[in-house]
Amino acid sequence: MDCQDRHHTQEGKIRMNNIEIASLMVCGLPRHFGERLILSCYHGVWESVKYLPSEIKTYFTDDVGNEDVSYGGLLQITNTKAFELLNKLGLYTCFRGVAKEYINQVNVFPPKEFYQTLISELKFVGWDIATGNGWCTASAEGVFPINPFTGDILDDNISQLNEYGLFYSLNDCEKYCQVNNEKIPEDSPWYPVAVYVDSCSYQRLSSYLAAQKLEES
Amino acid sequence: MNSFVYVGANPLKNTDTSGLFLDEAAYLAAQKAATASGVAIGTGLAATIGIATGVAIPSPIGDGEIPGFKDKACRNCPPCRPYAVGSLGFQGPKVNQQGVDKGVPHYILFEVQQIPSTCQCIWKENTKGLVGSHHANSPLGIDLNGLPRPPPYPGR
Numbered sequence: 001m002d003c004q005d006r007h008h009t010q011e012g013k014i015r016m017n018n019i020e021i022a023s024l025m026v027c028g029l030p031r032h033f034g035e036r037l038i039l040s041c042y043h044g045v046w047e048s049v050k051y052l053p054s055e056i057k058t059y060f061t062d063d064v065g066n067e068d069v070s071y072g073g074l075l076q077i078t079n080t081k082a083f084e085l086l087n088k089l090g091l092y093t094c095f096r097g098v099a100k101e102y103i104n105q106v107n108v109f110p111p112k113e114f115y116q117t118l119i120s121e122l123k124f125v126g127w128d129i130a131t132g133n134g135w136c137t138a139s140a141e142g143v144f145p146i147n148p149f150t151g152d153i154l155d156d157n158i159s160q161l162n163e164y165g166l167f168y169s170l171n172d173c174e175k176y177c178q179v180n181n182e183k184i185p186e187d188s189p190w191y192p193v194a195v196y197v198d199s200c201s202y203q204r205l206s207s208y209l210a211a212q213k214l215e216e217s
Numbered sequence: 218m219n220s221f222v223y224v225g226a227n228p229l230k231n232t233d234t235s236g237l238f239l240d241e242a243a244y245l246a247a248q249k250a251a252t253a254s255g256v257a258i259g260t261g262l263a264a265t266i267g268i269a270t271g272v273a274i275p276s277p278i279g280d281g282e283i284p285g286f287k288d289k290a291c292r293n294c295p296p297c298r299p300y301a302v303g304s305l306g307f308q309g310p311k312v313n314q315q316g317v318d319k320g321v322p323h324y325i326l327f328e329v330q331q332i333p334s335t336c337q338c339i340w341k342e343n344t345k346g347l348v349g350s351h352h353a354n355s356p357l358g359i360d361l362n363g364l365p366r367p368p369p370y371p372g373r
Contacts, residue, residue, distance in 0.1 A: 064330055065334055074346060
């Protein structure tokens, strides 16, 4: 398997200038409905591991920098050796990127310089919508085109979502952020989150998706 | 493996038909018992979905640990006051008008954390990490209603 795919979507390249990686989570296989996987920046939607496997714990801190880390949903990565081990364990990384103006709001302590290098090695997979500092998403608590737990389509804008259950376009994502700000003002601001995975995770997700499509057809 | 973890190891007393909720008292009791016996309580995804490929993957930007990152953690921060690290707070009950939990009352839980590098104390939203569930179905700790999400520390 070749995990050196460094291709990005055009939008991922363009928007990367204003995006900083804030944190990541380590997840299992995401849900899928038909030919669509359901990726998410929220550890309650794309379920993170409850406990990090002991062999990879030392390669992470929690998302504010504490070394004593157990939960897999709110992390910073401190050693790239983790990618290889995660691949062997069949686990996936999910990196969350936010615009620089939101980085203080999410209350994290990322290794910024490291992530500035790492981001060019990650695969951008789409835009999600979150609120607060726990990555709770509009798909779980607000207005979103699909129910991520059942696959039910909730409005006519489902075509705005890509094969990973995320918005193709930042513009569409921002429109939905505004809808959530208006309908659920007590939780505003709702803000866009760029979702990235490492190249190995991306290849395995793509293979899984291809297999699902084949099965559906 | 305890197959009744989703109901706090007590299927006679507890139910969780949606799969999104967990009774915190049952959870905490089960966690305490599990800790004593060395059994993990949680989703256990690492154990259940492992698809080992056995393929060695080159690290994308080198093999080393990030220099100095862990060293930045300050071990000498003053304690968070009035609420110590680990204290819990809640907002809610909240009833979403849209989405998956539409019409279902629930609580958002927050935990006091301290950023080691700055010693700043914060309320961190962490329902999933704290109780292993999407939402809490009972309030725990300090009432943080009326404050933004996330609330500023200390808030009250």
